[in-house]
Amino acid sequence: MGEVDKYIPQPERPKDQPFLLPIEDVFSISGRGTVVTGRVERGVINVGDEIEIVGIKDTQATTCTGVEMFRKLLDSGEAGDNVGVLLRGTKREEVERGQVLCAPGSITPHTKFKAEAYILTKEEGGRHTPFFTITVRSFTSVQRM
Structure with a gap:
């Protein structure tokens, strides 16, 4: 080896x-609380950390009260x-897949952004059928004389 x-x-x-930990799944464990699972992308999470x-x-603040990996409790x-990260005072309904756990103030969520895209032509190896259609609505008024 x-x-x-x-x-x-x-x-x-x-x-x-x-x-930073993107949330993959959420569980409610009776007597313990809410646990979120995922892969730690960066940094370190310790028991007792504010997240x-x-x-x-x-955005919701909480505290890590436990860390578990492969059924073993870790510090x-x-x-x-x-x-799996055990969260203090967080209900199952307040967390869902697609959210992230992060250090306080390290992530700023955005609801709008501007993007520019270049779509390859058929000759460039791109699509040969459109993925959208343009609809033009025209309103005409008629006057009687």
Whole structure:
């Protein structure tokens, strides 16, 4: 195995950046509370850390009261780990897949953005059938003389 390790480098784990975990699933555990699962993309989460739930709904502050990985309780989870995070005082209905857990103030949610897109022509290897149709509505008034 040592020979394999020489050729396959260990991936970089961005532990020095602010904590970020996209929420994959949400569970309610009786007697414990709400648990969200996902892969820590960057940073470190420790038991007792203040965190925010951002996206889809209004931003909500909460506290991490537990970290679990593969049915083992941990003191922390770091970038690259698939973890379950137990949230204090958060109901199951207040969290959903698609939101993120993050360090307070590290993520700003946006509801509008401007984008510019270039769609390849048929000759460039793009679509040969349209993916939208243009509708022009015209209103005409008629006067009697």
